[in-house]
Amino acid sequence: MQITAALSRGPESPFTLEQVSIAPLRADEVRVRIVAAGVCHTDLVSKALLPPAPAAVFGHEGAGIVEETGSGVEGVSVGDKVLLTFRSCGQCATCAQGHRSYCASFVALNSSGARPDGTTTLSQDGEPVRSPFFGQSSFATYAVATQDNVVVVDPATDLVAAAPFACGFQTGAGAVINVLRPAADARLVVYGAGGVGMAAVMAARALGVETVVAVDLSEERRKAALAVGATAALDGRSDDLAEALAEATGGGATHAVDTTAVPAVIRAAAASLAPLGTLVLLGLGAREVTFDVMDLLNGGKTIRGCIEGDADPHSLIPQLVRWHAEGRLPVDEIIRRYAFSDINTAIADAASGSAIKPVLVFDEPTAG
Template structure:
């Protein structure tokens, strides 16, 4: 069938809305009509690193309505509201442990541009395109997904509101809930008040943590973090940042999240940990960072990475949707909607930082 997709033809070119062809549905696949799709930093990083040919369709925070299901699909029906998340094999050790973000086949299933068997889901004029991005390629009117990356949500769910739960917000919230698991007396610092960092702030607030400090360069974002549950904010440019954070937390962070991937920020975050504190790294960026190893050893500090919030999307996404319905996760305060046709404006606003979390809305004449 023919669909409309936002095609990327190189790192320096804008997206163009074009008609392309979607492959017939297989027995183990689901076809979804997109209602909304979040724009994530990973989409932009991937676009920046992708060659011009053969053309690619990104998007990995899709939300929509199921239009068709293959004969081998169970638990997903036509008409269901769903969020589309990352793919996993369901068979390796990580998947069996409930942490599919570390799936042995993660790269092949999510960033190869192909189905697992090497076939393509998207073509144009008979020529293959790179699709199946995170098992979906949801910057399009329709997407093909699989049983493992389709999460059915409540029929009353506002899909345009919760689309970011499919990846970015699941990552930030999951790092807090699943990895750090702070109690109300914990002292949490979040570095970087973008979408992922804001999700970490909201998750800590939802857990009842009484000391939540957000660090960012932007005054607007610091103010937004306060509206989402942060109890204090610190300008990341401040002199003596570690001292200020010690004062704000009453002795340093017991738990911390870095979303910036900036080496100097990570070094400061390690220094600002209280003894036996834990820092979780979420940002994609510089591959190397320097910090004081003796400080880790003598203070019992922990630094660890985290993919997709160590979450099982089939369990964690519905939890986030419930929190939103209960008013515990007010992501609408930082989400900005754009019509699908305005995808390049959304990208520019994301890059400039003027929009914390852009979400594309389909079949809408203008942004809302």
């Protein structure tokens, strides 16, 4: 079957829409017609790392309609609306404990550029194309996913609005819901008001947290953070940021989320925690950060990492969909829609920060 996919041929080249062949389904696989796909920072990072050949198809926030299922697939039917999320084996120790984002096979299943046996789901003129990315490669009109990373959602779901729930919004919201678990009287600070940070803000407000402060360099993003529920939004460039944070939080954050991966920001976030406060790190970037160990010891502070919101997608994603339907997760305020053919504009806007959350919207594809 011939489909249209956005091919990446190295860090410096733009995406090009080309015809590729999609593989027949295996027993545990599902073919999905893609309706929308979010653009995530991980797509940009991965494109920047891979060589020109073989070509690759990214996209890991796919949303669409199931068109075919493999013979061994259960719980997913033709016609279902689905979101495509990350893969996990479901059998290792962390998966068995419900922490699927720390699966022992996470890298092999999501970032290897092939199925576990080395084959790909996409090819062109008989040559393999790196796929499936995150078990989907959803920058394409169709994607082959696997039962473990296909999440069936309510038939009334707006797939364009919900597509980012599959990764970016799941990461930010999950960090709050699953890791921080703040009470109503908590004082949460979110550093970086991009898509992930905004999801953290919205999730905290949906949980009833009374004090939620966003910190960002962009005035437009600070305004957007207030529009989705932040109780205060502070300029990260301010010379008196520490004092402003202390005032906005009544003495320091009990909980904090960093999405920037900037060492200076992370250090400041740790320093601004109240005693016994917790900082969760979500950003991809700098690999080394230094801290004042005495401050951590004397304050009993906790700093920990978090991948994909420490989520079981099959429970968290439907919860986020319900919250959106109930008006408790106003994601439409920060999504900007792009036609699939405008993918390079969407990527550029994501890289520059001019769009908080780009989402590609697909025309009705014609089957090959």
